[in-house]
Amino acid sequence: MESVKTKGKIVQPYLGVRYMPVTEEIQKANNLPYGYGALVLRGERVTDFAVVPGSPADKAGIVENDIILEINGAKIDEKHQLSDQIAKFNVGDTISLKIWHKGEEKTIQVKLEERK
Numbered sequence: 001m002e003s004v005k006t007k008g009k010i011v012q013p014y015l016g017v018r019y020m021p022v023t024e025e026i027q028k029a030n031n032l033p034y035g036y037g038a039l040v041l042r043g044e045r046v047t048d049f050a051v052v053p054g055s056p057a058d059k060a061g062i063v064e065n066d067i068i069l070e071i072n073g074a075k076i077d078e079k080h081q082l083s084d085q086i087a088k089f090n091v092g093d094t095i096s097l098k099i100w101h102k103g104e105e106k107t108i109q110v111k112l113e114e115r116k
Helices: 004-006 026-031 057-060 082-086
Strands: 020-023 038-040 066-072 096-100 103-110
Touching: 020 057, 066 082
Parallel strands: none
Antiparallel strands: 020 038, 038 066, 066 096, 096 103
């Protein structure tokens, strides 16, 4: 709520991905290598991008079908959803994301921004 005092509004950190939580059922149905994480997917409409152009995720190289596995070492799963974990940070924070990207695990740094 510090943002209300300093900016006059609630400012939330923003990553810029559309995703589906990965469960064991989703893993089996889609032949995924993990039974946890956040699978980056586009929506049903043409305008429902998997990764919002120009967003922090886009700038970090996240693409559709990547799986976000961890944030700062904390596993993303059914009890620890991606959006809830992102909300713990502030605009301007740089976070470490462990992702599965094009067939391999890698760790990237992402600077969170304010949703525009």
